[in-house]
Amino acid sequence: MTDLDETDHRILRELQRDARQTHQQLSERIGLSPSPCARRIRKLEADGYISGYSADINEHKMGYGFSVFVSVRLDKQIDDQLSAFEAEIARCAEVVDCWLMTGSFDYLIRVAVRDLDDFERFLTARLTKIAGVASIESSIPIRRVKYQPSRLW
16 A cells, blocks of 8 residues: 555656656646645655656667567575576676566566577577576567556556
8 A cells, every 4th residue: 555645646657658847747737736746756756656767768779679588497596596696697788677586487587689699699608608597498579568667556
């Protein structure tokens, strides 16, 4: 449960849609004057509901339009090995998302590369060389069906 009211939710939805809009524009869209709107934004930031602001970069335009989801199983699930794997993955520019998972695999990562050849280089030169990696399973997405940066309701 949260202590947010409907106005806070409208502010968050609007900022998620366009965080570059001015306080004046935002206040007009949500039906609140600029000063109270700015105070609410500062409170949402201070309370941790807004953790930062960023630009949504188009990976295709950057030349990394080929995504691969990779499930990784380690040979041991002990703290040192998990930490070592995570440190190695943090150094891989190709890995844009990494999750520690439950189930039959230990990690799910999303890799953004130029093409299948680029993925093969990443796989053979980087991922398979990380100590403790026992198995890897790759899945290539066909198309994204839904994208939402954060759940708001």
